[in-house]
Amino acid sequence: MKKIDQKELDLLISNHNLYMDSVNKNDKEGKRLILDEIDFSSNNLSQLNFVDVYITDSIFCNTVFENTNFGGAKLYGCEFNNITFKNVNFGKVELDASKIVNSILDNCTLIKVSSNETLFGNLCFQHCKLDDVFSNSIVKNILFEECDFNGIEFWECIISSLKFKKSKFKVTDMIKNINKGTLERPVIINGDEAISFFKERSEIL
Structure with missing residues (x-):
């Protein structure tokens, strides 16, 4: 894992x-952002349009993404x-083999997310819209509050x-196949x- 200079x-x-x-x-002008094994923990990414980026095996931590469009981003591992x-x-983000932990998602839209073998843990979803997000993933210690x-x-x-708190979630319609084994x-x-x-x-709260 390597750091990247902010100017670069x-x-x-x-x-x-x-x-x-x-x-x-x-x-066509410019160049698509393609990066691998970068530790972004000390970088400012606020100006990046994440649409169509290709970033693999990298770390993002201790930051805020606000009014950001990740639509179609490839963020593997x-x-x-x-x-x-x-x-x-x-929308249509590819997060295969990634890890999203200890985080808050507030008023976010998650539609057609690819999350094969992704870990979602210790998260709070607030006022979010979700459609076809979790598939062949590990999902644990999550609070969904006022989500649709x-x-x-x-x-x-x-x-x-x-845990589901004041969320629109009908178990009989939305649960079809569950993995009680391991990946x-x-x-x-x-x-x-x-x-x-x-x-x-x-648990329904």
Whole structure:
């Protein structure tokens, strides 16, 4: 894992933002941001348009993302720790093999998120809209407060200690398949067994 100088990062951010603007105009300029194994813990990313970035095996921690569009970002194998996400769009983000822990998501939109083998732990979702977010993931110690769910959730996920407070979540409609094994050795259950298993590991407040 390596650090990146802020001036160097600012240049990469400027080139990526120029690239995104030019793509929309069908006149390619700049350069797409592609980075691997970077520790961003001391960097300022507030000016980055995350749309279409390609970042792998990197660390983001102790920061705030506000009014940020992550739509379509490729963030494979990344770790997000102690982050506040506020008014963030996660539409079609690819988070496979990543880790999102000890964080708050406030008024965020999460739609069609790819989260294969991703760990979600010790999180608080507040006033969020979720549709097709958790799939083949580990989801534990989560509070969903005043959230709106739409569609199938927790598909073949490993779950524990989930709490739903004033959230729109209908278990019988949204729970289909649950993994009661491990990611390496899955034991998939469905139907009434999956619903019963889910209820044992969740709480409606």
